Each structure stands twice: as C-alpha cells, then as structure tokens.
Amino acid sequence: MITLNRRKALGLMGGAVTAAGLATPALSQNKKITVGALRFTSHSGSFVAVERGYFADAGLDVELKFFQAAQPMAVAIASGDVDYAVTAISGGLISLADKGAIKVIGGALSEEAGIDGQKILASDAAFNAGLTSPAGLDGKSFGMSTAGSSFHYMGSKVAEAEGVTVKFKPLQKVGAIIGALKSGQIDAWSIVPHIAKPLAGSGAVHIIGSIADYLPDYQVTTVFTSTQNASDEKAMTGDFLAGFSKGVADYNAAMVDKTGGAEDETAMVDLIHKYVYTDRPREKAAPSIINGSMRLNAGAALNMGSVEDQLNWFKSENLVDAKVTLETLVDASYVETT
Amino acid sequence: MDIRLSGISHSYGEVEVMRDITLDVPSGRIVCIVGPSGCGKSTLLRFIGGLERPDRGEVLQLGAPPTGCLNPLTYVFQDFALLPWRSVAGNIALVLEDHGLPRAQMDEIIQDVLARTKLSDFAQALPKQLSGGMKQRVAIARAMAVNPAVMLMDEPLSALDSQTRELLMDDLIGLWTRTPFTAVYVTHNLAEAVRLGHSIVVLSRRPGQIREVVHLDMPLAERGLGDPDLDRKQQYLWALMRDEARAADAELIHV
C-alpha cells in the first residue's frame, strides 16, 4: 500500500534529482554495507535513509557504525571496515586520499546564506576582556581538536581575513575544547550551531561571529568512501548516494524548509532522537535538534571551489603533501558539482 | 667491667626458650656458651647487648667501663655485617663518626686496629674484594675500634671454612694475649670453645638452662690444635651434649 504524501513526494524528488547525475540504481538485492556516522544532526541523511527504508529501496542492507570522532572513521574507511561515511575535510582525510585509500564523492553540509551556520565563540573571560568580535582575536588562543582539523582551517581563515594572529591549542576532543572554553583556558573556538547555541545560552561563552561571513559556501562536511568503492563499485556507490540523498531531502524539507509543517518536524525530531542526544529525554533533546538544523547538500552536491580552497590551505600550511591534486581527493563523477 | 645475668627467662609466645639463667662474665675472660641448636644461645647474647628484652630477670653491668670506651657492649656477628658500599677503613670509621672525635684521632684509631688485625694494606678495599676470613677480621677490627668493655661474639667463625677458622682462632688468641679483653663467645663448635674459652657454659636444649659450667685453666696461648687435654675436655663436653643434641635435632621447628 503506497500513499504518497508530500514528504515522500519531496523525498522522491530529491532522489530523482540525484539520480539524474547517476547511473540507474542497480538494485543489487540486499547488498550488505556499513555506513559510518557520528551522533550529530549533520549526519541525519544516513539516519533518515535507514529509518525510512531508502537504502533498502536502493537494494542496500545498511548497518550503521558509530564513531566518537571523524579521524578513526576515516581510518576505518581506509581499512575497508566501513564503506561510506560523512566527515569534514581534514589533513588526515587528504593524507589518506594521497595514499590512494579514500575518495570524496559528494557533499553533505555547507554554509548557506540565510541559514544559521557555524558560530565563532569566545570564552566569558575573553569576552569580558574585550573579545567581542573576531577582529579582536589577535594574540588569543583558539581551540582545535588537532592540527589539520576543520577547526584549524576555520580559525586560520578567520584570522587571515581579520589580519590577526591566533595561537592554536590542540585539545584532541570536542569535549575537551568545550571544557577549556568554559573554564577560560582558551579564548575562542568555532563550532556548528547546535553546539554553539546551547553553550551561549548557558552564559559561559559568547557568540561573536559567524563562519559564513568569512567562508561563504564553505563545504563543511563531505561524503567519502574507499578508492576501491569509488572506482570498482560504481553501481553500489551510486545506490548509496541515491538512498542517502532521499534521506537528505526528507531532512531538509522537515527541518530547514519546513514544508511539512509541525507534524512533519515532530516526526523528524523523533527519528533523529533515536540517534542523537539519546542520553537526554526527548523534550530536552528536541530544542537542540531543531536549533542545530543546517541545510544538508541536496543530491549530495559538492562545492568544488570550497574543497579546492581547503586543499590549498592545507598545502600552504605544510600539513599535507604539496603534490596532492583535487583529482586525487575528489571523484567528481557521482554528484553535481559547483 | 663485669656482666651479671640473673634469673633470665624468656618465651616466644607459647614456646619457652630459656629458663632461669644466672651467670657472671668476669672482666678480662672469654666465656663460651655452647649448646644444641635452638637452646637460645644467640638470644641470650642479644639480651646481654640490649638488642632484645627478656621476659623475666635482668642483665647488669657491674662497675664502670674503661676510659676511652665508646661502646661498652660490642657485637661481632656471624655474617660480618659490613656495609658493602664502604671500604674497610670506611666500615671502621662508621662506628666512630657519631662520637664527635677529631679527624686525626679517628684516623689514628683506624690505623691502630687495622695494624692489630693485619689489615693495613687493605684499608681502601671494598668488602666484595675480601675473603670471608678477612671480612671477619674487619668486623673484629671494627669492634676493637670502639674499645669495648665486653665483646659479644655470635658464632663469629661459623660462616668460615675450617682452615680459615684455625687461622682466625690463632689471631683471636694473639689479640687476647697482647691485650686481654672480656668476651661472651657463642658457638656450637666445641673445638672453638675449648681453644678460646676460660670457662664454657653448657646449655640444655629448649627451654635453655645451664647444665654445667666447665672451667679451663690452661693459658690460651698454650692451647694448640690436637692438644690431648683439650681433646679430653671436648669429649667430655660432647658426652654432656650428645643426647640433648640428638633430641633437639628431632624436634619440630615451632618458631
């Protein structure tokens, strides 16, 4: 029994958009694959596709595998333990691509004018001492997980645009950065809105700017897979992207464009809550999930300009080999690129 | 200075090790204590030197120690107890350092006792370079350095082989002959007892009691290896001890 409501129709349309750039779905029946994910709302494309059977429709039996950080997930793709995943472009990811292990095949999340994007935060102490806008970052310490992470890229770009120098403090984990920022051990940081807003709401930190002002159309996260999957399993990769794009379309419709109304949003929050903020009751998780809504890339479209800018920055910082080309990093044959 | 033991009794928990021992150690004499193993010989020596306290009875010092005596009751241990990280001279210096003597006087004492024990050439040697006999001579030199009123010798020759033991006995006799010292000499070796003892106290097996005190009048310097008189005394002592020793050997160890 198939009833086409608006949500599903949109989903199908999203899928159709993607499919346009793809080979016809191979519908290889129940092919078992593993998809890596972090428990962030920005990974909702995979969650929705699993929950609403879009992967199954594409003939894929997807098992989600959860990670604590992007870095081990990238290594798991390289080792073949995970087939597809979503993560930010980092020095580690580029190094793995350089070693012929992985390829970026699509976009997942980017900054977009008009939609809340990543925020620049200042600690309470630094804020009170005058750090009220990114222009005041000179000589301040800026948190990052590791050198060559997306935080490092964002911080550098902001500093460059403001003509200031910041000191980067590697703290390995997002939790450690939050702790250091709250206690004033570091002065500033940048992070996705669903983490930034609650932190600012608690009064321990202050939002002093938006990344989008410095990096418009910044391709924050990408879909990537092993080089082998990208080159030898084209049908399967296409199927995955098709299912993933349907999930993305549902998410955008419910959470960003809100074309489905309150009922649709509630259903989507319920779905996401199965994966994100599972340690909190629904009523506490819901505001965070709603606050954190950022548009996911429809049809997994990829902003090549932003990817190239990022690659060039990593090269200029000597974080990756200067010989890495855009083609080494990206297999642009699967999705629309801009 | 004399030592008097009166009514010494002692138990380790349930096990009575010593019963009512009364004994005089006269100045300038060597008193040997012999007995089967486990009769409390070494414990008795620790009572005399104040390293342990008896349950009942007391140990008395009669008279004042001689002038220049730094440590009236001084032990010579079976296992030498030399500090392996100090040289021969350093080991002797150890027992003088706490007395605030001027450096020159300390050196003089060390030179003197090393000369008396024929160790002058080895002053800078470490204990690990020395044979067992030499180590015990260092320990004896160390004991003499503090000019003791009474030397408490706990089986000092038992860790040595028989030839070395003979040599050291000659050394001890030589030392005593030149400057008579007072000593309580604990041993299980009857040959040592008849060579070195002015009187020999025979203890019974546990609980240790004095069975007999044997006096030897022959001057130490005249006692030699294989002397028939000494052999007879030794046989007499062995006759006193044989059954006790056998019974002691068959006992289960309690402590």
Add this chain to the structure above:
Amino acid sequence: MSEAPDTARRVAFRGGGFAPTPRRFVGAAVFILLIVLAEIGTRTGVISPLTLPKPSDVLATFGDLYRSGLLWKHLGPSLSRLAVGATLGVSLGISVGILIGLFSYIRAGLVPLVAALFPIPKIALLPLFVIWFGIDEGSKYALIAFGTFTPTVVATYGAVDNVDRTLIRMGQSFGLSWVSIVRKIVLPGAMPGILSGLRISLAIAIILLVAAEMLGAEYGIGAYILEAGALYDLERLFAGVVILSVLGVLVSMAIGLIERRLLVWRV
C-alpha cells in the same frame, strides 16, 4: 699404553645450553634486517604505503625536521616537561617511599592510598589537571609528576624494606643515632632498588609525555606525534616514535651509568 678396549665409548657431552652468553651485534643485526625488509617491501609495493612508511622516507622526514630547526623546537619543551615533571614526581616519590619504609603509621596510612592511586590511568585525569594547574605547562608537569610518583613510591619502600636487617641491627649495636642509621645504612642500602625503580618511572614519564601533550601543546615530541597521527602522516609518526625510543634508550643508559658509579660495591 694399552689400546682402548672395543667396548670403550666416549662419554657423550650433555651439559650444554641454558646458559645465556652475550652475542654482540645480533641485536643490531635484527634491527637492520627488519628495516631493510620494510624498505624492500614498501619499495616493491608488497607493503602498501597505508600500512608502513618507507624507512628511507622516515629518515628524510627526520632530516627535514633537523634542518628546519623544528627538531629542537619540539625537543626543547618535551625535555623540560620531562625534566621538571619527573624530578618532581621522583623526588616526592622517594621521600614518601622512605617515610613509608621507616614509619609504621605512615606505612599504614599511605600504602593503601598509593595502591589506590597506582592503577588510575593518569591520562584520564588530564582534563582535571588542566582545571587545577592550567592548560599550559602546569598540567603537563603535574601529569608526568603524578605518573612517576606512584611507581617510585612503591619501588622505594620496597627497597627500604629489603635493606639487610642485620646491618641495621649492627648499627644499633654500635649505638649509631637514628639519623646516622637512616643516612649511612638504610639509604645506601636502598639505592639499588630505588635506581631500578627509577628505570621504570622514567620510562613511564616518556610514555606519559605523549598524553601530557594531548591538551594545548603547540610544540613537543608528543604533540608532533599526535599531529602526525591526526594527519595520517606515517613518516612523521614514525620519526616521532623513533625520537621517543631514542630518548628511552638514552635515559636507560644514563641510569646504567649512574648505577655503575654509585653501585660499584655491588657483588
């Protein structure tokens, strides 16, 4: 001379083996063989660059590090963190260990505490140390100090316990003061145990260096290794690890030297 009868047979030797004898250069040969195998494997492609870097590339990376002056920029802070942290932890550990060895009340009070502290993974406490001692050098010193403290305490009071009691009785029988007995008999007697404990403590200090530089270290060998790991730059990762290994060997050699100097008296 009579000839040996027909039945005479030479007694077969059966007493060999079970006696390790030094074989020089074998250790070095194993090292070189492994490195050569790795080089051949990575050059021919049998070993993928994802699995292992080329040893020659690691060497080149090390060369770059040295030429660019970054080596000293990384080594300097690491060595000072090691020096300050380990000095704090070891000296405190030796003091507490000696107190435990000498006083029954302190032993009764502190031994269970040390036993409780020993198995705590010190890395887990790093965020706490950052709050207590600040994100800069303080927390790094504290982590290394804490990590070296507990094994030093255990080694030290074990060493004090193992000092030959007959030597202490000897000291008492000669009327030595308590201070003299501790200074001249207990401490030198415990020295071998303390030094062998030091070997372990300092190895732990080097292990903890990487952990200490996890939070907020821009420079340092540990930070360098962590950065290389995050970038999946195996050449830098191995270059960093080799530096730590060399550091460990040097520390071990230094302690060996001290042992040979201080413990000549050992049989």
